[in-house]
Amino acid sequence: MRRYLEGSHAVAEIVRLCKAQVISAYPITPQTHIVESLAQMVADGELNAEFINVESEHSAASVVQGASATGVRTYTATTSQGLLYMIEVLYSIAGLRLPVVLTCANRAVSSPINIWNDHQDSVTVRDAGWLQFYAENNQEACDLHLMAYRLAEDHNIMLPVMVCMDGYILTHAYEVVDLPEQSQVDKFLPDFKPIHCLNPDEPVSMGVLMGPESYIETRYAIHQTMMDALNVIPGIADEFEQVFGRKVHCLIEKYRLEDATQVFVAMGSMVGTVKEIVDGLREDGQKVGLLKVIAHRPFPKRIVYEALKNAREIAVLEKAISLGEEGPLLSDVKSAFCGQGNQPKISGFVLGLGGRDITKKSILEVHDALSGSQVDVKFIDLKI
């Protein structure tokens, strides 16, 4: 059913359709509209769930951890300081292989305090053992949440999933989204069947102490699972298409990449702006294209390489930076070329931090810089 909805509300509708049973969250702008919508659905009896108001994000994550370990489907959402406050628990959830789904309404991190969008929050926690997907628009945000539950609870995966959607730019934007029917969702997403759960009939001890003799294997298993997920995802995406009649990209999306020699690489909502620039430059006869990265973790390195291998100049556009180094996505893209015969110019551009507008001019500035020498970190639209 096509509806004109705010991004936050649309995501809440998907969580309702996925029948999350325990929801816990702590308010932080710009995540609030999502959890407020869910609280209302529970209050109105439209969603049969426990909505747990907590005293911090640390506890929000801990509540969904406990609930997931008890065998029910869970949901939480946060951003920025809230996500950073959760970090410990994020690692613990992944370590216990609990299929929690979290929406990150991406926002800059303090200090200075800033409530507008960039990707520094979720990029900072990319090593926590969560699958991480970045949405370009609200339809994609909805579809990625459906995929998130399905993947998280797949017995070959059993890992938490974070769906990242740009704060305000998506969470507060009204767009037409195609919401699925309950019957479709039920078909795509069977009931959650835990592998282990807290149950007096079959007691287990979870979260045990592991020494040097067994710890590293748990990390290996998570990493291996992430790698396996790269192979599992396309099959589930096919199923998604069969059930919902719509394609879902989960790893990358190629945009006018055939014969492109200059390629932009980007994540999240700025992809929309970049697409327009690509169209314009193409009209001028320039061979430019775009690679949209959706899965930041697991990073589909081989697929990225295959998509980019014919490019001569690559511009990685990022709303985050590893201060003192370069943009994390830039490092990932560079590593995809490591040891390969062809070595294109791969430059990194940092832009849009703290909600600074990414205009067409910004992207054109990146394009202009592309023909120069390779740069690791070039800030765009800087007023210094």
Next chain:
Amino acid sequence: MVTELFSSGHTACAGCGQALGARLVVETTGPNVIIANATGCLEVFTSRYPESAWGVPWIHSLFQNAAAVASGVEAALRIKGKLDQVRVISQGGDGATADIGMASLSGMFDRGHDILYVCYDNEAYMNTGVQRSGLTPFGSRTTTSPSGKKSFGNPRPKKNIPEIANAHNVPYVATASVAFPKDLQKKVKRALSIRGPKYIQIFVPCPLGWRHDPGLTYEIAKLVVETGLYPILEYQDGKLISVKTIEAAKPVDEYLKLQGRYAHLFTERGKDEIAKIQTIADSNIKKYGLLKEGKEAQKKMAAEKLAEEKIFTTAELSKCDGKDGRPAYFAYKGKVYDTAGSDRWADGAHYNTHFAGSDLTDALVEAPHGDEVFERFKIVGVLKA
């Protein structure tokens, strides 16, 4: 019975009070519980992979979130409709409870989850090597509150967590000591019979951290109560309903001298500090009525509780008219009160207008005072019309 809910083979130090406390708790709850445990000694010595001492479902996540994880477990059981069959316990050390986990515990209380939180109070961060916590007692030395030329160890008294729990309107709050296992088990049982959040704080000696002989665990856990340093209390809906009374309070040095953590006080310089610790014990004794008066107060509490169950018929009440040595009782709004001890009542009459043996509910409407005056009278039963 050798319990199979908390198995031997765990790796606590010999004589560990916390191992003892945890075993007593889970033996009392029985198998239909789920436990969320905070990081700390208890977690470490019971769950070294691939082994576990637990015979009940058990989860450990982090140091400060056991109450929140338990909240999630409880919410999941609730939505599954299983909260009637399975009880939820959250537990941790004093550091996990009173310091780093205080916010998550407060959240659990505030939300009214049906969870029993158990704090094993060994009065320091033991798992990391005996550092000071918010429940480390005054004058005790730890590795981060050492004694020295300018220090007598920890300069602060213990935080009062039971009172903090009471301030959250938690329906059941109690303290216990492993030296009184039956009392402890009774409290766990009572707690589990009540819905909503519950808090029990158990005194658990730590031979390693307190530097005492492992064989003194029981003795120390007893002495701390007998000196008045660790009042054993029970609150229901914020009201003190029982205290463990002591015959004659023992001087605190009998307790202190058994433990290396207080050894620095047994010097010329330390005398004053021991006197201060004695003051803490004395003020507990006074505040909670741990001595004889306490016993009387307790008797009164018990009598009132019993009395509430004694049912008077109107005929029976009328016989309690204060005449010929009979007791002088009256009824008000269904409760029967004893006039004994009131100077406003004489020979079964109140200003010769109201008489014992009757129901004064309607009469009060005309009275120059409200029903607050009845607080002065002892309740002896209820009136059945």
Next chain:
Amino acid sequence: MIIPVTSKPRTSKANKTGTWRSGKKPHFIQKECIACRLCVMVCPEGCISGDKRCTYIADYKYCKGCGNCAAVCPVADIEMVKEEWWRETIS
């Protein structure tokens, strides 16, 4: 890839902590015992069993020799005795 990160219940029993005792073990005299069960209650290892009078005994595979059972026995029917544990069988 899923590998176990949980422990099975009661598996700590594999860990024979009796080897920790350092020179003392409780001897259950079994003469004066009044079956009060206090020793059972206060053993941190939960390794004392018995039901009727004078049947109480520790499982030395796990007993760490802390001595609390002896301390609590109201009729002094348990005493801590010297042992040369390496000569005894802890099976």
